[in-house]
Amino acid sequence: IGIDTPEVKHPKKPIQQFGPEASEKMSALLQNQEKVCLIEDKVGDKFDQYGRTLAYVYLENGLDVNAEMLKVGLARGYFSFPFERKAEFQFYEKEAKEMKVNLWE
Numbered sequence: 001i002g003i004d005t006p007e008v009k010h011p012k013k014p015i016q017q018f019g020p021e022a023s024e025k026m027s028a029l030l031q032n033q034e035k036v037c038l039i040e041d042k043v044g045d046k047f048d049q050y051g052r053t054l055a056y057v058y059l060e061n062g063l064d065v066n067a068e069m070l071k072v073g074l075a076r077g078y079f080s081f082p083f084e085r086k087a088e089f090q091f092y093e094k095e096a097k098e099m100k101v102n103l104w105e
Helices: 017-029 065-071 085-100
Strands: 036-039 056-059
Touching: 017 065, 056 065, 065 085
Parallel strands: none
Antiparallel strands: 036 056
16 A cells, blocks of 8 residues: 555566666565565555555564655655555655655656
């Protein structure tokens, strides 16, 4: 919830800029993870229009995957719908833009 990464496997869209990097980062974060924790948002929807689960993803070591992808500039904030951590995610995106990392170069 709250993020959108560049496309790499969309059936009708080409691979987007920084899509492979975002995919590699996500794979690296999830590598060797036997479990992740999905936390639903108290304000936002539980599923998107495609039936995908909307949640905050945490690793066993406590790393917040959604926030990490924003911080490293490999996801954009998805702010069209309400969710309780919107201001926090806007801050992370703003910082990535100011540091001109990845999507924001």
